Amino acid sequence: MDAIILQILNGLDKGSAYALIALGLTLIFGTLGVVNFAHGALFMIGAFCAVTLSRLFNLSHKVAVPGETDFLGNPLMRDQPYLYDIFGEATGAALIDWAVPLAILFSIPIMLFVGWAMERGLIKHFYKRPHADQILVTFGLAIVMQEIIKYYYGANPIPTPAPAAFTGSFDFGAMLGLDPNQIIYPYWRLVYFAFATVIIGAVFAFLQFTTFGMVVRAGMADRETVGLLGINIDKRFTIMFGIAAAVAGLAGVMYAPINSPNYHMGMDFLVLSFVVVVVGGMGSLPGAVLAGFLLGILESFASMSAVIDLIPGINQIIIYLVAIIILLTRPRGLMGRKGVMED
Amino acid sequence: MSKSNLTRRGVLKTGALGGAGLAVPTIFTASSVAAHTNEPTGSTVTLGFNVPQTGPYADEGADELRAYELAVEHLNGGGDGGMMSTFSSKALQGNGILGKKVEYVTGDTQTKSDAARASAKSMIEKDGAVMITGGSSSGVAVAVQALCQEAGIIFMAGLTHSNDTTGKDKRANGFRHFFNSYMSGAALAPVLEKMYGSDRKAYHLTADYNWGYTTEEAVKSSTEALGWETVNTVKTPLTQTDFSSYIAPVLQSGADVLVLNHYGGNMVNSLTNAVQFGLREKQVNGKNFEIVVPLYSRLMAKGAGANVKGIFGSTNWHWSLQDAGSKAFVNSFGTKYGFPPSQAAHTCYVQTLLYADAVERAGSFAPCAVAEALEGFEFDGLGNGKTLYRAEDHQCFKDVLVVKGKENPTSEFDLLEIVEVTPAAQVTYAPDHPQFSGGALGTCNNGA
Numbered sequence: 001m002d003a004i005i006l007q008i009l010n011g012l013d014k015g016s017a018y019a020l021i022a023l024g025l026t027l028i029f030g031t032l033g034v035v036n037f038a039h040g041a042l043f044m045i046g047a048f049c050a051v052t053l054s055r056l057f058n059l060s061h062k063v064a065v066p067g068e069t070d071f072l073g074n075p076l077m078r079d080q081p082y083l084y085d086i087f088g089e090a091t092g093a094a095l096i097d098w099a100v101p102l103a104i105l106f107s108i109p110i111m112l113f114v115g116w117a118m119e120r121g122l123i124k125h126f127y128k129r130p131h132a133d134q135i136l137v138t139f140g141l142a143i144v145m146q147e148i149i150k151y152y153y154g155a156n157p158i159p160t161p162a163p164a165a166f167t168g169s170f171d172f173g174a175m176l177g178l179d180p181n182q183i184i185y186p187y188w189r190l191v192y193f194a195f196a197t198v199i200i201g202a203v204f205a206f207l208q209f210t211t212f213g214m215v216v217r218a219g220m221a222d223r224e225t226v227g228l229l230g231i232n233i234d235k236r237f238t239i240m241f242g243i244a245a246a247v248a249g250l251a252g253v254m255y256a257p258i259n260s261p262n263y264h265m266g267m268d269f270l271v272l273s274f275v276v277v278v279v280g281g282m283g284s285l286p287g288a289v290l291a292g293f294l295l296g297i298l299e300s301f302a303s304m305s306a307v308i309d310l311i312p313g314i315n316q317i318i319i320y321l322v323a324i325i326i327l328l329t330r331p332r333g334l335m336g337r338k339g340v341m342e343d
Numbered sequence: 344m345s346k347s348n349l350t351r352r353g354v355l356k357t358g359a360l361g362g363a364g365l366a367v368p369t370i371f372t373a374s375s376v377a378a379h380t381n382e383p384t385g386s387t388v389t390l391g392f393n394v395p396q397t398g399p400y401a402d403e404g405a406d407e408l409r410a411y412e413l414a415v416e417h418l419n420g421g422g423d424g425g426m427m428s429t430f431s432s433k434a435l436q437g438n439g440i441l442g443k444k445v446e447y448v449t450g451d452t453q454t455k456s457d458a459a460r461a462s463a464k465s466m467i468e469k470d471g472a473v474m475i476t477g478g479s480s481s482g483v484a485v486a487v488q489a490l491c492q493e494a495g496i497i498f499m500a501g502l503t504h505s506n507d508t509t510g511k512d513k514r515a516n517g518f519r520h521f522f523n524s525y526m527s528g529a530a531l532a533p534v535l536e537k538m539y540g541s542d543r544k545a546y547h548l549t550a551d552y553n554w555g556y557t558t559e560e561a562v563k564s565s566t567e568a569l570g571w572e573t574v575n576t577v578k579t580p581l582t583q584t585d586f587s588s589y590i591a592p593v594l595q596s597g598a599d600v601l602v603l604n605h606y607g608g609n610m611v612n613s614l615t616n617a618v619q620f621g622l623r624e625k626q627v628n629g630k631n632f633e634i635v636v637p638l639y640s641r642l643m644a645k646g647a648g649a650n651v652k653g654i655f656g657s658t659n660w661h662w663s664l665q666d667a668g669s670k671a672f673v674n675s676f677g678t679k680y681g682f683p684p685s686q687a688a689h690t691c692y693v694q695t696l697l698y699a700d701a702v703e704r705a706g707s708f709a710p711c712a713v714a715e716a717l718e719g720f721e722f723d724g725l726g727n728g729k730t731l732y733r734a735e736d737h738q739c740f741k742d743v744l745v746v747k748g749k750e751n752p753t754s755e756f757d758l759l760e761i762v763e764v765t766p767a768a769q770v771t772y773a774p775d776h777p778q779f780s781g782g783a784l785g786t787c788n789n790g791a
Contacts, residue, residue, distance in 0.1 A: 006591045014585060068753070071662060072677045076753060155401035157611045159648025169621035181594045181627065186619040189587070258619070259584055259612045260646050264399065268584045303588035305577050316580050 002173065002182040007300040009172070013189045015296025016196030020251035021269055022276040022288040023200060024244035030220045030283035031237040034123055035131050037138040040270030041145040042245045045114060046252025047261035048149055049107035051158050054099040057083055098163050103253045108246055115245025119238050142266065150263040157260035162188040166257075188257050195254050199247060200289055206243075207285070216240055220283070275323050281336025291334055295319050379709040380495035380790030381471045388443040388708065390415070390695070391472030393463050393487060394501065396451040399608055400479040403642050403687050407477060407501055408449060409680055410688035414695035417675070418445045425675035426696060429668040429724035434703035441702060452478055456486035463487045467494050473708050474499060476694050479687060481505030481554045488517035495790015497710045499694035502687040504606075504638055506557040509738035510779035515787040516710050518717055518737045520697065521690045522770070524554070525778050527637045527657040528561030530743040530765035532569055534655060539600065539633055541570035546598035548589055548613060550605050551578040558604045560778060562637050566602075574598040579609070586613040590620050599627040602635045610636060611646035618650040639746055641685050644758040651748030651758060658744045660689040660726050661761055669726040683756050693725045697732070711787040729767065735774035737784065740767050 025039045060079035068076035083092035095102070122141060126134045161167075166187040173182035207213035219226045219233040226233045252261075259265070276295055280287030301307060302318035314321075326334065383389070392411045395404035417425045420437035427435050439445050448470040450462025459478065466472040475491050476499035478484045484503035491498035492514040500508060500519040504527070509519050535543075545566060549555040555578070563573050574596050579589055590613070593601055601622060605613050617623075617634055625632040639656030662673045662683035672692060676684040684692070701716035702708055718734035727741035746759040772779070 002595055003592055006595070007588060010588045010591055013587065065753075070754070071673060071683045071756070078753070150401070155397075155399055156642060157608060157646035159611075159615070159646060159650070161648060167619075167621075168624060169619070181625055184594065184620060184625075185591075186587075186621065188619060258616075260615055260648070262399070262608060262646075265584065268582070300588040304592065305575055308577070 002178065003304060003306075005172065006183050006185070007304060008297060009183075009185050009189075011297025011300035012293060013185075013193050013296070014299060015293035016193050017251055017255060017269065017292075018273060018276045018296050019289045019292025020196050020199060021248055021273040022280065022292050023203060023285060024248045025273055026277045026280065026283055026285060026288040027203075027244040027247075028241055029277070030285070031216060031240045032119075032123070032127065034126065035134045035138070036123070037135050037270065038118065038142040038145065039138075039244075039248055040266030040268075040273065041142040042111065042114065042248035042266070043252040043255070043269055044146060044149065044261070044263065044266030046107055046111060046249030047160075047256045047265060048153065048252075049110055049249060050100045050103040050160050050253045050256035051153065051261055053103040053106045054096070054160050057081065057096045057099050059083075100160060100162055100253065100257055103256075104250060107249045107253045111246040111249030112242040114249075115242035116238065118245070119241040123241070124238075142270070146263045146266060153263065155263065157262040159260045160256040162191075162257035166191060192254050192258065196251070199250060203243070203247060204285065212236065212239075272319060275319055279323050279326050279333050281333030284333065284335040284337065287333055287335030294334075295322065298322055378707075378789065378791055379711075381467065381473045382791075383443055383471075383473055383708055386443055387446045388440055389470055389472050390445060390447045390698075391450060391463065391466035391470065391475040391477075392447055392691075393450040393452050393459060393466065393475055393477040394691075395454045395479050395483075396449070398453045398455070400454045403479045403502065403640070403685065404452070404477075406642065406685045406688045407479070407691045410676070410684060410692040411447065411476070411695060413676060413679060414692045414699075415445045415447055418695070418699050422679070423671075423675055426668050426672050426692070426725055429671050430696060430700070431723040432700050432704070434700050435696065436703075440699045441706070441708070445699070448472060450477075452480075452483050452487075454480050454483060456482050459483040459487050460490050463490055464494075467491075467496055472496070474698055476698070477501040477691065478503055481508055482552065484508050484519075485512045485553075488512065488514050492516045492785070492788055495710055495788045497698065497713050499698050501691050501694065504558070505554040506561065506778050507553055507782075509736045510557075511782035513736050513738075513782050513784050515714060515737075515784045518694070518697075518714075518732065520694050520732075520739045522657075522659045522741075522743050523738065524558040524561040524637070525772055525776070526561075526743050526770040527558065528563075528565035529770045529772075530657050530745050530763075531562065531635070531637060531655065532565035533765075533769075534745045534763055535566065535571075535600075535635065536569045538655070539630070543571045543600050543630075544574045544596075544598045544628065545571050545600045545602050546574050546593050546596055547576040547602045547604055548586065549576060549578050550581055550609050552581050554606065555604050557778065558637050559602075562602055562604065562635075564778075571600075579605070579613070581609065583609065584612055586616040587620070589613075590617050590622070593617075593620075593622065594625060594627065594632075597627070599630050600633045600635060602637065604637060606638055606640070607643060608646075610638075610643050614647045614650050614654070623653075639759060640687070641756065641758055642687070644748065645755060652750050654748045655762065656746055658746050658759065659686045661686065661744055661746060661759060662689075662756070663761060664726060664744075666724075666726060666728070668724040672726060689726060696725070697722075709789050711789050714787045728764075731767070733774070735784075736779065740771050742767050743770050 028036045060081045062077035063080040065076045065078045070076045169184040169186045174180045276291045280291030302315045394407045416422045448466050452459035463475050474497045478501040481503045484500045488498045498517040506524045549559040603613050622632050636656040639658045644651045701713045705712035705716040717732050720732045723729045730741035743765045745763040747762050749760045
C-alpha cells in the first residue's frame with residue numbers, strides 16, 4: 001500500500017512535466033496546425049533561464065583569502081558575488097538562494113519573445129506545408145537551439161538548486177499515522193506539482209473565461225468563419241504560440257532543481273510528450289493533461305522492482321505499450337475530436 | 344597476326360577477383376614495402392586522438408584533448424616537459440618519437456561505438472595514424488580496441504572503467520592505464536567498512552549496460568565479503584533522467600546504504616534525486632543512511648554540485664596528489680589552461696607518454712614491438728606510484744584513490760578530497776579472476 005501511494009505521488013510529479021509540455025504542444029497544434037518538434041527545446045531554454053539568472057546573481061569578483069594558496073601555489077582567491085556588495089551578505093545570499101523561483105519572472109518575457117521569434121521568423125512559412133516538412137524544420141530548429149546552449153553552457157549538467165527552505169522531504173507516512181520514512185516525498189517536487197496545477201488551471205481559465213480565449217477557441221473550431229467575421233485570427237494564434245512557449249519555459253524553470261539542466265533535456269521529454277499528445281487526442285487540451293498524468297503514473301508503477309521482476313524491461317516500454325492499446329481501441333486518442341489530422 | 348586468348352569467362356573471372364581485391368578495406372591489406380600498418384617513413388609521426396567532442400561527454404573529451412595536446416608539446420620538446428622529468432624511464436628526449444616530430448589528428452567518438460569506430464578508421468586510413476587513443480566510455484573503448492586489433496594499430500585506452508576492456512574483450516593490441524570496476528570495489532570496501540561498519544544493508548541502482556553490470560558485481564562481491572547484505576539490485580535504463588521512481592522505494596526496502604552504479608549524467612541525476620528525497624538525513628536500522636558512488640569524476644561531481652558532499656567513491660587520480668609526477672603535470676596543465684586537470688586528462692596524458700616511451704625503448708613503431716615493450720613494464724613517476732603494465736591482460740596495476748565529496752570546497756575544482764590511497768597490492772587480482780574471464784588476448788597484429 002505504501003509503495004502504491006508513493007508511486008502515485010511520483011506519477012503525479014512526472015505527469016506534471018509531461019502535461020505542461022504536452023499542453024503547449026497541443027495548443028500549438030490545435031491553433032496553428034503545426035507539429036512543433038522544437039517544443040522540448042523551449043522546455044530546455046526555460047530551464048536555462050533559471051541557470052542564467054542563477055549565474056547572473058552569482059557574478060563575482062575575486063577576493064584574496066589570507067594565508068591560503070591555490071593548486072599552483074598562488075594566493076587563493078575567493079569569489080565574492082557582486083550582490084553581496086550591493087545588498088549586503090544576508091540579502092545577497094537570499095537572492096542567490098531564491099534564484100529559481102525568481103527566474104519565473106525573468107523567463108516569461110524571454111520565452112514570449114523566443115516563441116514570437118520562432119513563429120514569425122520560421123514556422124509561419126510552413127503553415128501550408130505538409131506535416132512532414134513541419135516536423136523536419138522544427139526538429140532541425142531544436143537541434144540548432146540545443147547546440148547553441150551547449151556552446152555557451154557546455155555539455156555537462158549544471159546544478160541549479162531549489163531554495164534551502166525546500167530541501168528535504170515531507171513524510172506523508174508520519175502524517176497518515178504510518179511508520180515514518182515509508183512515504184516520503186521531496187518538498188520541491190510537491191511544489192512542482194502544485195505549480196503545474198496552477199499553470200494548467202490558468203491556461204484553461206484564460207481560454208474559457210476571456211474574450212481572447214473565446215475567439216481562439218472559435219478559431220480552433222472553425223478558422224475560416226472567424227476570419228470572415230473580420231477577426232485577425234492569425235495574430236491571436238501567434239500570441240497563443242508565445243503563450244505555449246512560455247508554458248513550456250515555466251515548466252523548464254521549475255524543473256531545473258529536480259534534475260540539473262543540460263542541453264539535451266528537451267529531447268528527453270520531446271518524444272514522451274508527443275506520445276502524451278497523441279494518446280490524449282491531437283489538439284485536445286484536456287486530453288493532453290489527462291494523458292500526461294495517466295502516463296506519468298503508469299511509468300512510475302512500471303519502475304517498481306516487483307513489476308520489473310515480473311515483466312523485465314516493462315519500465316522502458318510501458319508508455320508505448322499503453323499508447324498502442326489506446327490507439328487501437330480509440331484511434332483518435334482519449335479525447336480526440338473527429339476530423340483532426342484525418343484529412 | 345596475334346591471337347588473343349581472351350574469353351568471356353576469363354574476363355569475368357579476372358574482373359571478379361580484381362573487384363574482390365579492391366573491395367577489401369585498405370587498412371586490412373599490407374603494402375608490399377611497409378613493415379606494419381602506417382609505418383612512418385617521413386620526418387613526422389601521426390597519432391590519432393579519438394575523444395567525444397560532441398554529445399554528453401563533450402566536456403570530458405575536451406579535457407582529454409587538452410591533455411593530449413600538452414603531451415604532444417612535451418614530446419616535441421616544448422613547454423616545461425611535464426611528467427617527462429619525473430617518469431622513471433628516461434628514453435624520451437623531447438625530440439619527438441624516434442626523432443620524428445609528433446603530429447596528431449582528432450576524431451569525434453560522440454560516445455557512440457559506431458561513430459567512434461568510423462572516426463578511428465578514418466584516422467587510420469586517411470590520416471595514417473600509427474596509434475589510436477582516447478574515449479570516455481567502455482562501449483567505445485571495446486569497439487575501437489577491436490578495430491585497432493584488426494587494423495594492426497596500437498590502442499591506448501582513455502577513460503574506460505569496465506572490467507571487460509581488459510577482461511573478456513581484451514586484445515593484444517590494446518592497453519589500459521585507467522583502473523577498473525574490480526579495483527573500485529576492492530579499494531572502497533575496506534573504507535566503507537571502517538566508516539559504516541560491517542552490518543549494512545545495501546540497495547544497488549545500476550545503469551543497464553556493460554559497465555554498470557561489472558561495477559555492481561565488483562562492489563557487491565567486495566562488500567558482501569565484509570558482511571554487508573545486498574537487499575536489492577535494480578537496473579535503470581541508460582536514458583533515464585528522472586530517477587525518483589527508482590529511489591522512492593529504497594527506504595521501504597529496509598536498506599541503509601544506496602550504491603549508485605551510475606556514471607555521467609545518470610550519476611548526476613540519480614545522486615541529485617536521492618539527496619532531494621532526503622535520504623541522507625534519514626535513520627534506518629538505527630544508523631545514518633549513506634550513499635556510495637563507486638566511480639567518481641570531478642567533472643561529474645561538478646554537475647551534482649553540493650549533493651556530493653560527504654559521499655564516498657573511487658577515482659583513478661586526483662590533482663591534489665602531492666607526488667612529484669602529479670605536481671609536475673598539474674603545474675604544466677594549470678599553467679597552460681588555467682585550471683587543474685581531470686582524471687580523464689591524466690590517464691590520456693600518461694598513455695601518450697607510455698606509448699612514446701615504449702616505441703623509443705623498442706626502437707620501432709611496429710605494434711608487436713611496442714606491445715612487447717609495454718608488457719610487464721614497471722614504471723614510476725606518472726602520478727600513481729609504482730605501476731605495472733601486466734603482460735597477461737594489458738592492465739595497469741597501481742594505487743587507487745578512495746575519495747569523498749568535500750564539505751567546504753574552496754573552488755569549483757576543489758570538490759573531492761582523498762580519503763585513502765589504496766596500495767596496488769590490495770587491488771591486484773589473478774588474470775583468470777572470474778570477473779575477468781571469458782576472453783583471450785590473442786596475438787599482436789602488425790597489420791602487414
